[in-house]
């Protein structure tokens with residue numbers, strides 16, 4: 208993946224966090240404040256915890272300017288799951304080793320100024336990597352390499368099912384084995 212940027216020349220996209228300045232809760236807090244938010248960004252935090260943020264890439268500009276790196280990511284939708292995930296991008300400036308977010312944008316309706324919950328989710332993701340001292344962004348995990356997630360309601364997509372396959376039965380009688388009639392089908 209290669210693209211160009213106004214101030215960075217050619218961008219080299221990698222999964223390494225070596226060129227990314229440090230992300231801590233300070234940046235998250237500042238970003239929330241800049242967006243006029245007083246809370247900790249619960250929704251954004253949820254996007255991080257529940258693996259909504261994926262396809263994270265770090266773009267390193269070939270030209271050495273103020274820009275330290277660009278981070279791009281995608282975030283699954285919490286509603287309208289059949290539509291494409293949102294595209295996120297932040298530009299990061301190095302401020303004595305700490306990250307300074309100079310620009311943020313997201314493809315969602317609220318993301319024009321970069322102060323949506325998806326961007327907050329990405330910041331929490333980066334903060335998590337720095338807390339653990341991870342230098343490579345982990346590959347997006349497959350479901351079999353993760354702990355069980357039955358308690359997490361999100362699916363990647365909602366798949367339509369023909370009405371002929373739907374069965375309507377009273378669950379309590381079903382469970383107790385006391386159902387007298389066959390369930391209703393179409």
Ligand SMILES: [Zn+2]
Nearest residue numbers: 313315323325
């Ligand atoms: Zn957004």
